[in-house]
Amino acid sequence: MSNSNDGETPVIPSQSVNQTEGVEEPKADIYNPFNEKSLAMSQADLDRIMATPVASAVTVGKPGNQVFFRVCPDPNYHLLAAIINHEAERGTEYLVTQEFLPFLDKIKFNVQHLYLYVTRQNELGFWPIKVRTDDRENKWLASKEQAAERAMDHWVCVVSNPRLQRYETFDAIAKIPDPDWLKLIQSRSLWQLLESAFGASRLIDREDHPLVQELRGAH
Amino acid sequence: MDSLPHRNIILVDVEFVARPGERVAPVGAVFRNFRTKETTRLWHDELGPLPPHSTGPETLSVAFNAAAEFSFYLACGWPLPERILDLYVEFRNRFNCLQTIVDQRVYEKGQRKIGRYSLVGALTQFGLPAIDIAEKKEMVSRINCGGPWMPGEKPAILDYCEGDVIGLDRLLSAMLPRIDVPRALLRGRYMPCVAVMEYNGIPIDVESYGKWRNQRESIRETLIARVDVAFGVYEGVHFRKKKFERWLAKHKIPWPRLPSGELELTDETFSDMSKLYLAISPLRELRNTLSETREDKLAIGSDGRNRCSLWGFSSSSSRNQPSSTEYVFGEAKWKRGFIKPSKGLGLGYIDISSEEFGIAAALSGDQSMVTVYARGDPYLELAKMVGAAPPDATRKSHGHVRDLYKACVLAVFYGMGEYSLAARTGQHILIARHMLRQLRETFPRFWEWITNRVRNAMLVGSTHTRFGWTYHVAPGANIRSIRNFPMQANAAEILRLAICYGIENGIKICGPVHDAVLIEAPLSRLDEDIARMRDYMAEASSVVLGGFELRTDYVAVRYPDRYMDPRGRQFWDTVMSLL
Numbered sequence: 001m002s003n004s005n006d007g008e009t010p011v012i013p014s015q016s017v018n019q020t021e022g023v024e025e026p027k028a029d030i031y032n033p034f035n036e037k038s039l040a041m042s043q044a045d046l047d048r049i050m051a052t053p054v055a056s057a058v059t060v061g062k063p064g065n066q067v068f069f070r071v072c073p074d075p076n077y078h079l080l081a082a083i084i085n086h087e088a089e090r091g092t093e094y095l096v097t098q099e100f101l102p103f104l105d106k107i108k109f110n111v112q113h114l115y116l117y118v119t120r121q122n123e124l125g126f127w128p129i130k131v132r133t134d135d136r137e138n139k140w141l142a143s144k145e146q147a148a149e150r151a152m153d154h155w156v157c158v159v160s161n162p163r164l165q166r167y168e169t170f171d172a173i174a175k176i177p178d179p180d181w182l183k184l185i186q187s188r189s190l191w192q193l194l195e196s197a198f199g200a201s202r203l204i205d206r207e208d209h210p211l212v213q214e215l216r217g218a219h
Numbered sequence: 220m221d222s223l224p225h226r227n228i229i230l231v232d233v234e235f236v237a238r239p240g241e242r243v244a245p246v247g248a249v250f251r252n253f254r255t256k257e258t259t260r261l262w263h264d265e266l267g268p269l270p271p272h273s274t275g276p277e278t279l280s281v282a283f284n285a286a287a288e289f290s291f292y293l294a295c296g297w298p299l300p301e302r303i304l305d306l307y308v309e310f311r312n313r314f315n316c317l318q319t320i321v322d323q324r325v326y327e328k329g330q331r332k333i334g335r336y337s338l339v340g341a342l343t344q345f346g347l348p349a350i351d352i353a354e355k356k357e358m359v360s361r362i363n364c365g366g367p368w369m370p371g372e373k374p375a376i377l378d379y380c381e382g383d384v385i386g387l388d389r390l391l392s393a394m395l396p397r398i399d400v401p402r403a404l405l406r407g408r409y410m411p412c413v414a415v416m417e418y419n420g421i422p423i424d425v426e427s428y429g430k431w432r433n434q435r436e437s438i439r440e441t442l443i444a445r446v447d448v449a450f451g452v453y454e455g456v457h458f459r460k461k462k463f464e465r466w467l468a469k470h471k472i473p474w475p476r477l478p479s480g481e482l483e484l485t486d487e488t489f490s491d492m493s494k495l496y497l498a499i500s501p502l503r504e505l506r507n508t509l510s511e512t513r514e515d516k517l518a519i520g521s522d523g524r525n526r527c528s529l530w531g532f533s534s535s536s537s538r539n540q541p542s543s544t545e546y547v548f549g550e551a552k553w554k555r556g557f558i559k560p561s562k563g564l565g566l567g568y569i570d571i572s573s574e575e576f577g578i579a580a581a582l583s584g585d586q587s588m589v590t591v592y593a594r595g596d597p598y599l600e601l602a603k604m605v606g607a608a609p610p611d612a613t614r615k616s617h618g619h620v621r622d623l624y625k626a627c628v629l630a631v632f633y634g635m636g637e638y639s640l641a642a643r644t645g646q647h648i649l650i651a652r653h654m655l656r657q658l659r660e661t662f663p664r665f666w667e668w669i670t671n672r673v674r675n676a677m678l679v680g681s682t683h684t685r686f687g688w689t690y691h692v693a694p695g696a697n698i699r700s701i702r703n704f705p706m707q708a709n710a711a712e713i714l715r716l717a718i719c720y721g722i723e724n725g726i727k728i729c730g731p732v733h734d735a736v737l738i739e740a741p742l743s744r745l746d747e748d749i750a751r752m753r754d755y756m757a758e759a760s761s762v763v764l765g766g767f768e769l770r771t772d773y774v775a776v777r778y779p780d781r782y783m784d785p786r787g788r789q790f791w792d793t794v795m796s797l798l
Contacts, residue, residue: 033302051671
């Protein structure tokens with residue numbers, strides 16, 4: 001046993017530090033515990049990804065009055081769509097596919113903008129905003145469109161103001177990072193997101209769809 | 220046979236007398252060659268200047284909790300082996316966080332329980348014959364009486380010791396196929412260092428400590444008298460629940476209760492309730508104080524040094540786990556004031572700054588975390604980054620905000636939810652939720668990384684440090700522990716490696732303290748040794764974290780000053796004023 005300078009503390013032979021510079025290190029001997037650098041497990045192996053998240057659900061509707069959200073600025077995720085608002089279901093939206101649109105005949109539908117948005121809670125949704133079909137001024141719709149436009153660059157919440165007959169937009173006062181749209185969308189196309197939002201039951205693409213049948217008075 | 224490359228594999232077991240605070244006194248030892256089964260038995264009067272086996276790299280020494288064996292070697296003045304396989308450490312690593320057969324055993328009333336990680340426990344796990352636990356306890360107690368031994372006792376003690384070596388032989392055969400030997404040897408490298416730290420001990424000011432011990436009871440009574448005048452809940456030194464219940468009713472304070480209806484009296488409850496009802500605060504302080512002045516069992520040797528088993532690798536994160544009552548750093552913080560260097564010597568307390576944060580930054584590769592750590596105090600820098608503190612804020616000007624974000628970060632490491640964080644920090648639930656969201660958004664890569672690590676652990680049933688310490692995921696495993704494991708267990712790896720570097724290069728380390736070490740040196744060399752030890756800690760962190768160096772802070776204490784933990788200063792002054 002060798003001793004440290006104070007003649008008291010036992011010292012254990014060291015091979016790991018204070019090696020002579022410029023001398024090539026011997027090939028790592030895995031049974032030499034003083035070659036600790038060669039014994040570390042690969043960080044990449046420890047961190048390898050073994051599960052991927054399942055794409056999250058997408059809702060349809062205006063974000064709540066107290067919800068701050070952002071609208072995706074990419075026009076590929078905006079759609080001008082034909083929507084049937086089913087009154088018996090408190091105006092629930094049904095999306096009509098472009099292919100089926102000519103066959104709607106006398107069934108009333110609305111032309112609406114669908115904007116993809118994300119909330120502070122990372123929930124994706126489509127915000128449907130009706131498009132004016134006449135020349136009358138509609139402050140409700142105009143203020144909604146303005147809010148959607150602003151939400152492309154700012155975190156906002158949109159609150160109705162019945163007295164002014166319009167929606168008011170509030171910017172978040174905190175500095176909040178921009179959404180990571182790539183991560184949120186997960187390579188899904190607009191139509192994949194729409195399928196996720198409306199599901200098969202609220203996508204009108206055929207004559208025997210239950211809503212079409214109901215609106216034609218078939219049952 | 221085995222596939223180990225070592226020329227000799229020597230199984231070692233020793234017996235010694237271990238009195239509280241003293242270095243061990245050798246009694247006897249048995250050595251057995253794993254391959255030839257040749258056995259050497261030595262009584263204490265037969266011990267030579269060298270062990271009966273070589274200690275170079277060609278010989279692998281195998282022991283169970285080898286620090287004890289090497290305490291014996293140090294007492295004999297023997298050189299310490301260079302290649303060590305510790306089956307205690309490997310057994311722990313293999314069954315860490317899992318139930319063992321010993322855990323499932325049903326005991327009859329009065330029957331002695333087998334220690335889960337004892338040699339008998341390990342042998343039982345593998346279905347190997349083991350000595351009866353009652354018989355073992357009796358032998359240990361016979362050895363610990365320190366002699367003189369009757370003529371028949373020497374062979375009996377050596378037989379007992381040989382029995383353990385034979386058990387070790389069987390255990391090695393059973394465990395070897397699944398031991399990751401190269402990394403096991405790295406773990407084994409630490410065990411002589413543990414023995415050296417135990418051998419060194421921590422210098423204690425025995426004079427003031429003796430005074431405190433003699434007057435402890437009267438000091439406790441004085442403290443109770445000062446505070447209880449406003450509560451009337453003590454009888455002598457005993458807290459009376461009924462009286463406290465009456466006091467609560469009188470002051471109309473609702474108090475959390477156990478399912479049994481009894482008052483919940485944990486310190487956490489007192490802490491939470493003190494935030495809501497300030498009047499409770501002095502009582503909480505008093506209860507803590509009394510707890511801090513409970514019976515004193517510090518193990519102090521005749522040379523005035525605090526020594527006890529440091530129990531390397533004994534927590535699930537593989538940290539040291541010395542006795543909380545025998546070790547001065549396990550006791551109440553104010554008692555650290557009894558640590559004092561002798562004439563001509565000084566002490567250095569060197570700790571790794573914000574270690575868990577730094578490890579999380581390094582391993583996750585989150586650049587925002589790396590930036591925040593690089594700027595200095597990461598908790599204050601985080602508060603600045605999210606706009607909770609102005610850019611010129613300091614720890615002094617915004618200490619409260621800094622502490623809040625520290626609590627939040629550590630809560631995130633543990634996977635704490637918004638409700639627990641709100642309760643812990645005394646903040647509104649909306650604030651707690653907001654802070655957690657801030658952290659998620661500020662450190663998104665960390666969030667992704669830690670979530671992935673937990674998910675992987677749940678999928679494959681285990682997670683590891685960079686040097687192979689393993690957390691096994693048992694049914695019903697605590698997700699929070701798994702989440703915190705990379706930070707805690709890699710911190711343990713760093714400290715172990717730093718201690719190895721220090722001791723192997725002649726630094727006199729007195730003991731480990733969570734993420735810190737206490738070193739001792741002559742005054743003329745103190746600054747130099749502190750600087751060297753800081754370098755070793757930086758190097759160790761770089762090795763474990765793939766090139767990322769953690770910072771260290773230090774305190775130098777020069778004789779005649781004493782060491783003092785700032786958190787214990789106030790109470791130290793109170794006690795000293797009453798002596």
